Amino acid sequence: MSLISSIGLQGLTGLSSGDTVTIIYIIFFMGLFVFQFAFGTRIQVYFALNDIGRGLSKLKVMKEKSRKEAIDYLVNVGKAANDPSQRVDQFLDYVTIMPVGIDPQGLVNKIDHVVTTNNDRVRAEVGALVTQNNPVTVSISENLLEVATALNMIHKVVRHYYILGKKTNSYFTLIQLQMLMPMIIQESDALLNAVDSFKVGQPVGDGIGPVSVSKFMVGKEKRAIAKDTVMAISEYKGRKLYIVKADGPMAYVGQPGVAIKKIVEEMGVKPSAIVMIDAALKLEGEKTGEIAEGVGAAIGGIGVEKFQIEEVATTHKVPLYAILVKQSILEAITVMRKEIAEASERVVQTLQRVIEEKTKEGDDVVVAGIGNTLGVAQ
């Protein structure tokens, strides 16, 4: 042993074996540093690509499942005369071109026009596809196709950025996409879960507004006041209530904006308050079924209805009150959870309190239950 070491490194360079180890360490770490500097992003890109690739295959499975569910529903429940697959595929790629926004005057009306045209087209096409022409089946088919279209779009966009990032080896494109992926998957999963509730006609969490106001409408005379929207007149402690909701139990959201406008401008009602009840997205950590009160137009969507309601309220100086029921996006579009359903009683109590506090006997009040009214009649 001592012979080998004496004619080895130590003998030639005059270094001790401890010094040799230190030098090897330094070289190793310097090499690692250079390697990390030169190839670090490439390694991260590799992992990001892997990650996104996995998510993308998940999205593809979801997209195909929703398409199949829609077709199955059209065939089994809607009793489509011919195989609807081809028609459904055309449907999934149909585009809605939004109006130009560089001259914003009158933009809402243009958006409304495009959206209405699209909705009418969807209903007409689904109506032509199925032979079982009852409105519930048609409305459910519309919703199932909408889900399939949304998932198809999500998959396409994610795939676009995945391929683009891969082609251009763009670190930042891929890292951003990788960061967003869990949220995208979560939302897509919620959409896919919605299919299960939709096809059997169960009320969804978003239907809490309609559920709450339906209690005031039972047994009253209902009239169609706007497309897919009904109104009934009720009474509470000397106030006349004009109750508005989408026409159930179809999967409609209706046109509450048009309805409220008609009540105020065509029927000549002078409400002392408009109260809107809607589901609201909760923040993480907030409890499902919690009730929040506020002012303003409580309605989601593209903004057309909200604009119409705000305009009527502003023009006629009617205060807008909101009652919101907190829920997650998943809970809003899947079968109504117990916590949400049971909040309806508290919503009614809150509504009654708001009416008592903000209006006097003999006043007129407009109450609108906003949301998808699937599985909730009146």
Place this chain on the structure above:
Amino acid sequence: MMSSVPATDRKSKLLVYSIEECPVCGQKTKRAFAVGDYVTKEAAKCTKCGNQTRVSLVYAESTKPSG
């Protein structure tokens, strides 16, 4: 298709129920959701007073953890 077995949610094991409520005496009956049920639909006669009940709520509840 027309099963009256509670529909289950794939992931969180949710059972869906319909609540029938009597407008006169307020008695509530909980039963499994059946396809075709909707809120305000007329349901069975009340077992207590014989009046017409209505479905007042349809909701999902998670099953208790099996033990």
